Amino acid sequence: MSYLTEGFTLGSWLFTKDHKRIGILYALAITVFFFLGGIAATLIRLELATPAGDLVGADTYNKLFTLHGVVMVWFFLIPSIPSTLGNFLVPLMIGAREVAFPRLNILSWWIYVLGGLFVVATLVLGGVDTGWTFYTPYSTMFSNSYVVMAAAGVFVVGFSSILTGLNFIVTIHRMRAPGMTWFRMPLFVWAMYATSLILVLATPVLAMTLTLMAVERLWHVGIFDPALGGDPLLFQHLFWFYSHPAVYIMVLPAMGVASEVITCFARKRVFGYRFMAYAILGIAGFGFLVWGHHMFVSGQSIYAGMVFSLLSYMVAVPSAIKVFNWTATLYKGSIEFSAPMIYALGFVGLFTIGGLTGLFLAALAVDVHLTDTYFVVAHFHYIMVGGTVMAYFGGLHFWWPKVTGRMYPETLARVAALVMFFGFNLTFFPQYILGYLGMPRRYHEYSPDLQLLNVLSSAGASILAVGYLMPLAYLTWAMFHGKRAPSNPWHAKGLEWATTSPPPKDNFDAMPEVPRVPYEYDPRETPA
Amino acid sequence: MTKSPARAYWITWAALLGLLAATFALAHVRLGNLNAAVGIAIGAVKALLVVLFFMKLRSASTLLVVFAVAGLIALAVLFGLSGADYATRTTTPAPWSSP
Amino acid sequence: MTHPPEWLLPAASEGAGRIDALFFSLLALTGFVAVAIALVALVFCVKYRRGSAADRSDPPSQLKALEIAWSTIPLVIFIGIFVWGARVYASLYQPADGAMKVFAVGKQWMWRIEHANGRREIDELHLPVDEPVRIVIATEDVIHSFYIPAFRVKQDAVPGRYTGLTVTPTRVGTYELLCSEYCGTDHARMGGHVIVMPKAQFAKWLAEGAPAGSMAAQGKATFQRLGCTGCHDPRSSLHAPELAGLFGRAVHLQDGRTVIADEAYIRDSILLPKKDVVAGFEPVMPSYQGQASEGDLLELIAYLRAQ
Amino acid sequence: MSEQALSASGREWRSETVSLGMWVFLLTEVMFFGVLFLAYFHVRHGDPEGFGIASRHVHEWLGTLNTAILLTSSLSMAFAVRAAAEDDRKALLRLLIVTALLGVAFLGVKGTEYFLEWNDGLVPRLNFEYAGPHPRTVAEFFFLYFVMTGVHAVHLTIGIGAVAWNALRARRDAHVARREDAIEAVGLYWHFVDVIWVFLYPLFYLVLLYR
Ligand code: HEA
Ligand code: HEA
């Protein structure tokens, strides 16, 4: 009996308290939203294939990128790895039978769905056009769209994040198996822990800020409108206090996945395990100190700008450690280029490029020129799409046998990874150049001089779309027709591999022994 | 669970009400800028009493203490760094004045 | 220093060169780092691919010294970049003494420009070459951002306050003027051109098109249009202070304070008359919040300054 | 943790786990209110004088009375938690009811204040007739006042609900011990709501009482 065969009714899924089933529920839900956001992206790129605003009008375009940003950030990327793979794996990896609060866990999924309904309602009613940043006073006084409805969706989905984070924190503190000390935990669990801390500390700030924004929009009382004695920059401070840490919510889990996959397919212990763990905590901690780098030309004090710039460079140091350590892990390994490994290496490369261009943006004077241009768009897509989405797919493939009990088609998977990598670079690399040349973001029309680069980008996006549709097809196929997976197809070391594929309802039939150190791989003993 | 003796609860309560009386009285005395500081400081002491004795943080594990303090640190960051902006912002209050 | 092709993005201000210098230095540095990491990873991937005969004895899983080195070296480099960036940034905000003033007011979806002599233009900004200008930026509605890529400068216009930037154009020519902060429907169409002219030509241009006289003169018209004369005219039956000679004078307020009547005071007197009530007068002046536009305020203040 | 992590049944283990969960939840609450406190200091810093003038319009005696009520309710809540730990069902029931009633009393006083402020025309947007100096700051003050005390009141209402619910369960069920962890968690929440008020009190009622 596996957790998948514990009941076949709809109710046994929708009201399950099993963290593994909840992980799957989340995976399905975020896939829907990923494609919703993806369709918006497709329309954006189609519109931008020509300099004139011919495919969609200005207002429609504005609603498209807002929908795209809101959906991709809050309904896809933030829950992506934590709520799917994290839910599935955290208890397994620490040798627990459940999360600490299973009922809160399913509640969190339902809250997510409720939040999603708000977004769908916004879309059906006519959309929202503020940009994912909801800047006041545009959002409070000038927009003629469904701002409050959209904000309510984000507000609600925030509580689902909070509950997931709370659950992970308590689970990791209280439910580790005997012998599973902190420094024997897989780096994925470390990443989940740090992510959860950010989730519980930052998300409430967003919730309250959006509430104040909505109140101001509805009743014209509040603290952001200068006519009432408020300050629009206060909104920006509060928004970025949440949203900068949120970008680490989006990248730390991906780093966790990369660490698991790279060690496994290099057959080598992660290089500098302790440094890697500290770096995760360092990123989470420093991540709270840098939000003002989004406001260098906003009218913020230039001295505050300098402080935030310096702190932004501090947060780049632990990221550097991670990149170097992943590279060093390859040294003297026995590297197999399976699909998950290709995704993971792709993650490292694209994250590095995205991160390095973050250094441009953090350099005050350069940001004066680059802020609000396509350079920024390229920067964050490199990290979020090139980095995190790649890692998410890597993780999906890596743990697919564990989750579904079936193998995916390896060759197709490798091809898809390469298509994605190529399509991605073609889409977003030209945008760096566009940004430097001064093409502002959120433009549906642009100077004809810039058409070539935009056409390249749109062409890349269509290749990227193919890259994403491939796994959708073959993974769905593999779910029912794939080869049966053994318990440990990759000869990997984590506790999740010590149980059957798929695992029984209570995760372990017999409690496995916790190893002395994590990742006891040896490159000289290559599996057959 | 450690059982705090009833006496400690009564003493805490008495101290809280005492501080309440004190802060109310002090608010009627002109202390200039200190009034606000005193009000908040006494509030902080009261909060500390509640947290330590009623919420039993005094006898709780370090872990709980860490989580209790974490929020304060995060708030300090929020207040501190946004305050850094407000404290050093040079606004041009009107169009013709020099910055 | 390298620049992008001239026809794509000229570098036409004093600061542009400094920003480009930092940009391309960063490009070289990060390009080098990225290529180096990629090469090392590639070498490892080839050499240690599964089944290769490479030496795998004693695989290291930790090397303190190395790790400390590759945390501190980037740190030092980062601090260097920060210092460079901060110095150029500070220089962009350095107010130049005696810079000529130009006012730019954003409004969905155009930039309204007004020169000190009262010449106005919309979505165009004429500037003399090699002359420092202080552009004072305001907005009537939402946040906009005043962006001239060829100058590499950008500054948000924030409701309720004035922001500004100082630039010195260095080359005659026509450049793009954009709005780079999302501001609603026609955000992408907001903007026009900056036209940098030789000094003499600019002076001529400026002089020929000041139809209604200086800003102060236009302020006088605004003063009448908004009905200020109804109370502040010496002949008015209402008891309101005389505004001639007000600017720069000390004003005694009803609550005992004394303030100097500067631009900010005048602005507040118009928008928030109840905030500072003049001693000996009834607080009957209505607020002009919402009635006097940012442009009107610019002119009213210019007028009262000149009185 | 140890074996209990797997059997997940130890009473103490469970109770500590729930406590940790509650503390983490309270952490999110701190951040939630933190935004409002930042807004508060922003407005107050912007016009300290107007802020003082505005604060003269709230009813400091009622506020003080309410603080005393809430502090006392925390005392009874603390005793309730102790009673649960000692398996003393009668005392638990009595103390929970006292706590809930004190909470209701607080809301009553608060409601009275709101009523008085409504009559004075001090409710921004809905009924604002203030015509003295610093009208903008006064409006901001009362905006913050209603939002912050309102959000607090909502929290307290939830607390009253939770206390009442546990009282009901304690009445029906002889095995109090089984819900010790729940009552402890409710207690933590209740005290936290108290702590928030302890800060709201000086920030709104004691700004400018001296002449
Ligand atoms: C997962 C998402 C993610 C991540 C991880 C990051 C990481 C970083 N970001 Fe990014 N960022 C975003 C998502 C992300 N960002 C988004 C969404 C926006 C735009 C929001 C909007 O406006 O809509 C944005 C915008 C943004 C801005 C504002 C731009 C603007 O609007 O003007 C800035 C400015 O400083 C910035 C900086 C950085 C820095 C310094 C890092 C660092 O953490 C990066 C650290 C990593 C590295 C540096 C690479 C590895 C290091 C080495 C290999 C070391 C060796 C190098 C040397 C010695 C040179 N980001
Ligand atoms: C967080 C995650 C995330 C992800 C995954 C993506 C994915 C993509 N993004 Fe986006 N993006 C953001 C976050 C993200 N983005 C944010 C936060 C903004 C800022 C918004 C704002 O300014 O407010 C932004 C803005 C943004 C812009 C700038 C818009 C502007 O400023 O005017 C562009 C333009 O090219 C873009 C493109 C893309 C593309 C091509 C993808 C691709 O990777 C998507 C690929 C996926 C698919 C293509 C789906 C699968 C294929 C199909 C569904 C095919 C079927 C389609 C049809 C039948 C039509 N994104």
Ligand code: CUA
């Ligand atoms: Cu004005 Cu964008």
Ligand SMILES: [Cu+2]
């Ligand atoms: Cu950021």
